[in-house]
Amino acid sequence: MPENSYSPGALDRSATFYVAGHRGLVGSAIWRRLEDEGFSSLVGRTSSELDLKDRKAVFEFFAAEKPRYVALAAAKVGGILANNTYPVDFLSENLRIQTNVMDAALEHGVERLLFLGSSCIYPKLAPQPLKEEYLLTGHLEPTNDAYAIAKIAGILQVQAVRRQYGLPWISAMPTNLYGPGDNFSPTGSHVLPALIRRYEEARLSGAESVTNWGTGSPLREFLHVDDMAEACLYLLENYDCPEQVNVGVGTDVTIKELAQTVAEAVGYTGSIEWDTTKPDGTPRKLMDVSKLTALGWKASIGLDEGIRSTVEWFREHQDDFRK
Numbered sequence: 235m236p237e238n239s240y241s242p243g244a245l246d247r248s249a250t251f252y253v254a255g256h257r258g259l260v261g262s263a264i265w266r267r268l269e270d271e272g273f274s275s276l277v278g279r280t281s282s283e284l285d286l287k288d289r290k291a292v293f294e295f296f297a298a299e300k301p302r303y304v305a306l307a308a309a310k311v312g313g314i315l316a317n318n319t320y321p322v323d324f325l326s327e328n329l330r331i332q333t334n335v336m337d338a339a340l341e342h343g344v345e346r347l348l349f350l351g352s353s354c355i356y357p358k359l360a361p362q363p364l365k366e367e368y369l370l371t372g373h374l375e376p377t378n379d380a381y382a383i384a385k386i387a388g389i390l391q392v393q394a395v396r397r398q399y400g401l402p403w404i405s406a407m408p409t410n411l412y413g414p415g416d417n418f419s420p421t422g423s424h425v426l427p428a429l430i431r432r433y434e435e436a437r438l439s440g441a442e443s444v445t446n447w448g449t450g451s452p453l454r455e456f457l458h459v460d461d462m463a464e465a466c467l468y469l470l471e472n473y474d475c476p477e478q479v480n481v482g483v484g485t486d487v488t489i490k491e492l493a494q495t496v497a498e499a500v501g502y503t504g505s506i507e508w509d510t511t512k513p514d515g516t517p518r519k520l521m522d523v524s525k526l527t528a529l530g531w532k533a534s535i536g537l538d539e540g541i542r543s544t545v546e547w548f549r550e551h552q553d554d555f556r557k
């Protein structure tokens with residue numbers, strides 16, 4: 235175990251555990267994991283039941299429920315297009331959501347809290363693979379800088395609470411996630427769910443070819459959200475340091491390989507074309523996961539297996555997936 239990372243110990247399975255954002259991709263996976271682990275007092279609210287931007291309502295909720303543990307997986311999340319088009323919303327809403335939750339958690343004595351950052355908040359030109367220490371060492375990617383600044387503020391708030399109040403709150407930094415409950419909307423989704431939907435629709439319509447943006451050469455890393463949820467609980471029970479911890483698989487694939495894997499999982503047999511006049515984005519984004527590995531955790535769901543089960547979930551949820 236790395237220096238300075240003593241284990242805070244097992245969580246009490248009977249204590250009240252609030253999962254903020256429990257219907258989202260990450261929050262719902264954390265919820266399932268906690269249920270599987272025997273947590274008997276889980277609390278969640280949808281955004282229409284409790285708008286976390288409403289400070290007064292958030293404080294009232296904490297006063298009523300008195301959670302002992304919190305996983306903060308509520309956030310305004312989106313792809314490049316949404317981030318670039320609505321930067322004020324991504325900055326302001328995320329700052330308010332996380333500040334309200336953490337302020338209320340502090341006032342009501344929440345013992346352990348996990349905040350989620352994102353690999354996209356590391357500097358645009360940071361060396362690969364991305365190490366935790368690269369945070370705040372360079373300029374951000376301009377298309378999502380507003381989101382990144384809000385997330386960085388969240389990580390600093392966790393560190394400040396630790397410094398000022400000595401509470402063992404922590405932050406995790408997930409890579410690209412996918413799995414059941416993902417966002418499959420054509421304008422708001424990330425690359426993997428977008429490909430699943432595109433190839434499934436192409437298969438159903440009998441399309442002879444599907445064209446993707448760019449050359450397909452950028453490298454990306456993908457972690458199944460059930461692995462992410464397992465890592466979240468693992469960190470809450472085994473990690474207690476100010477620095478955020480990267481959560482990923484430590485290996486990447488080209489977008490071309492990803493598209494091929496998705497097409498096979500879906501059963502799409504037409505051709506896969508690439509519109510090379512469209513931009514590719516960052517050539518590579520890979521997390522260095524050596525810190526997490528040294529702490530004793532690593533991902534177990536392979537990409538092929540994870541994509542196949544996500545396709546199954548998508549087919550079974552045609553009426554209620556996020557469009």
Ligand SMILES: NC(=O)c1ccc[n+]([C@@H]2O[C@H](COP(=O)([O-])OP(=O)(O)OC[C@H]3O[C@@H](n4cnc5c(N)ncnc54)[C@H](OP(=O)(O)O)[C@@H]3O)[C@@H](O)[C@H]2O)c1
Nearest residue numbers: 255257258259260280281285286308309311352408410411
């Ligand atoms: N997805 C990824 O690839 C990825 C990668 C790295 C980091 N992360 C981080 O993981 C966290 C969760 O992401 P996700 O992918 O699970 O997002 P998601 O699927 O969009 O879920 C976000 C959740 O936040 C809730 N929420 C949003 N605004 C709210 C508000 N004003 N009041 C109350 N709840 C609100 C939503 O609740 P309702 O459903 O009730 O509206 C939703 O369930 C985020 O911090 C994100 O930065 C995600």
